[in-house]
Amino acid sequence: MSFSLDSFDLDAFVASTLAEDLGTPPRDVTSESVIPADAVFTGVMDSRDAITVAGLPIAAAFFRALDPDATIEILVGEGDHAAPGTDLLRVAGKARALLTAERSALNTVQHLSGIATMTRDYVDAIAGTGCTLLDTRKTIPGLRVLEKYATRMGGATNHRMGLWDAAMIKDNHVAVAGSVGEATRRARDAGIASIIVEVDRIDQIEDAIAAGATHLLLDNMDAAMLRAALGVVAGRVPTESSGGVTLETVRSKAETGVTYISVGRLTQSAPAADIGLDFALA
Numbered sequence: 245m246s247f248s249l250d251s252f253d254l255d256a257f258v259a260s261t262l263a264e265d266l267g268t269p270p271r272d273v274t275s276e277s278v279i280p281a282d283a284v285f286t287g288v289m290d291s292r293d294a295i296t297v298a299g300l301p302i303a304a305a306f307f308r309a310l311d312p313d314a315t316i317e318i319l320v321g322e323g324d325h326a327a328p329g330t331d332l333l334r335v336a337g338k339a340r341a342l343l344t345a346e347r348s349a350l351n352t353v354q355h356l357s358g359i360a361t362m363t364r365d366y367v368d369a370i371a372g373t374g375c376t377l378l379d380t381r382k383t384i385p386g387l388r389v390l391e392k393y394a395t396r397m398g399g400a401t402n403h404r405m406g407l408w409d410a411a412m413i414k415d416n417h418v419a420v421a422g423s424v425g426e427a428t429r430r431a432r433d434a435g436i437a438s439i440i441v442e443v444d445r446i447d448q449i450e451d452a453i454a455a456g457a458t459h460l461l462l463d464n465m466d467a468a469m470l471r472a473a474l475g476v477v478a479g480r481v482p483t484e485s486s487g488g489v490t491l492e493t494v495r496s497k498a499e500t501g502v503t504y505i506s507v508g509r510l511t512q513s514a515p516a517a518d519i520g521l522d523f524a525l526a
Contacts, residue, residue, distance in 0.1 A: 246301075247301035247302065247305070249389055249390075249393055250389070251389055251405075252389040252390065252393075254302065254305055255305075255309075257302075257390075258302075258305050258306055258309045258348075259309070261306070261348045261352075262306070262309060262310070262344075262345070262348055265344075265347065265348055266344070272340070272343070272344040274343075275339075275340040275343045275344055276340070279339045279340045279343060280339075281340065283338075283339035283340070284336070284337065284338065284339060285336070285337070285338075285339040285342055285343070285523045286334070286335070286336040286523065287334070287335050287336070287342060287346075287521050287522060287523040288331050288332075288333070288334050288335075288521070288522055289303065289331070289332045289333040289334075289335070289349075289350070289353070289519060289520070289521045290329060290330060290331050290332055290519070290520060290521075290522070291326045291327070291328060291329065291330045291332060291357075291517065291518070291519055292328060292329075292518035292519065292520060293328050293517065293518045294325070294326070294327055294328055294361075295325075295326050295357045295358075295360070295361045295517045295518075295519070296323065296324070296325055296326075296357065296360040296361045296363070296364040296397060296398050297320050297321070297322060297323065297324050297325075297326050297332060297353075297357055297360065297397070298322055298323065298353070298356035298357050298359065298360040298393065298394040298397040298398070299322075299352050299353040299355070299356035299357060299390075299394070300318045300320065300322065300332060300333050300353060301318065301322070302349075302352050302353070302356075302390075303333060303349035303350070303352055303353045304316045304318060304333065304335075304349075306345040306348045306349040306352070307335050307337065307341070307342055307345050307349060309345065310338075310341035310342070310344055310345045311337040311338045311341035311342060311345075313337060313338075314335055314336065314337030314338070314341070314342065315334075315335070315336045315337060316333065316334070316335045317333065317334040317335075318332075318333050319331050319332055319333060319334065320332050320333075322397050323360065323396075323397040323398070323399075325364075332353075332519065339523075342523070343523070346521055349521070350519060350520070350521055351516075352390075353517070353519055354516040354517050354518075354519050355387075355394075355516055356390060356391070356393070356394040356397075357394070357516075357517035357519060358514045358515050358516045358517040359391055359394035359395060359398065359510060359511055359514040360394045360395070360397040360398035361398065361514070361517055362398070362509070362510055362514040362515075363377070363379075363394070363395045363397075363398025363399060363400045363510050363514075364398040364399055365491060366398075366400070366491060366494055366507055366510070367398060367399035367400060369491055369494050369495050369498075370494055370495055370498040370505065373495065373498040373499055374498075374501075375497075375498035375502060375503065375504065375505055376400075376401050376503065376504050376505075377399070377400040377401065377504075377505055377506075377507065378400060378401055378402070378403040378484065378504050378505065378506040378507070379391075379392055379395040379400050379401075379402055379403055379506065379507070379508075379510050379511055380403055380486075380506050380507070380508040380510075380511065380512075381403070381404070381406070382508035382509075382511055382512040383511045383512075384511070388405070388406070389405075391511045392405065392511070394511075395510050395511065398510075400510065401504075403506055404438075404440075409438070410436075410438035410439070410440055410459075411431045411436045411438065411439045411440065412440040412441075412442070412461070413427045413428060413431060413439065413440065413441045413442060413457075414442045414461075415442065415444070418442075423451065424441060424443060424448045424451050424452050424455070425451035425452065425454065425455040426455075427441075428441050428451075428452050428455035428456050428457050429455045429456060431456070432455060432456030437458070438458055438459065439456055439457050439458045439459070440457070440458070440459040440460075440461055440484075441457040441459070441460055441461065442461040442463050442486075443460060443461070443462060443463065443473075444462075444463040444464055444465070446469070446472055446473050446476055449473060449476045449477060450476070453477070453480055453481060457481060458481055458482075459481055459482045459483075459484065460473075460477060460481055460482070460483050460484065461484045461486050461506075462483055462484065462485050462486070462502065463486055463487045464486075464487035464488055465485065465487075466493075466497075467493075467496045467497055467499070467500055470485055470497060470500040470502055471500045471501075474500060474501055474502065482503040482504065483502045483503045483504070484502065484503060484504040484505065484506055485497045485498075485500075485502045485504070485505045485506070486505070486506045489505055489506075489507050489509075490509075494507070
């Protein structure tokens, strides 16, 4: 199964992850000492809990990197729901190679499926409201492309990928520039097409829109304050609720009519999915 993401080098990721685990010179001393060189194992990766799946093609790449002749069958699609006990992937090949790759493969699938699973919970919670769930830049350094891929598998839409694809004027930018309006005007005058402006008070909204905001981030507002803010915005620009959003509060905020809700915890705090890989002699 081929797998590619923009700005992500799968081969380099697999190589660097394995190098981190194997050390210099590269060795898996446990497998070398315990497993005969000609031993062949088969194994099944399965979910122990209900999950939304993400990362299986990357797991396959880890196994193939150490055993190019391994037989791998991916049993569940990316973004699919898997009930507890679902078989996700089967692999057969050289025992030493598969055992060496096991932890890197599992870590990746557990982390990405954990993100996708939490994301799906939030998407389901706002279903039918017309609101779109966004992720954020609160990602582990070096893993942003993968983590944002996982949120897409959970049904979210990616917010900006980095500092380069949109301006986002936040409180510290405003503090240095002097005001919301001044910071926004500077971005507009610089020719930036997409200007997201964070406001935490209703009296900042008119200044932001008048100065050229193309998207308003309504920060740390409860549902009642969001409704008041949306009344002032009156549909002139898309709006986003952000800050302190939980699974318990997300629907009430979505029902205000806000365009987007962004949730940092999707990538910042999602627990790893409970996934195992059990081997048996072929």
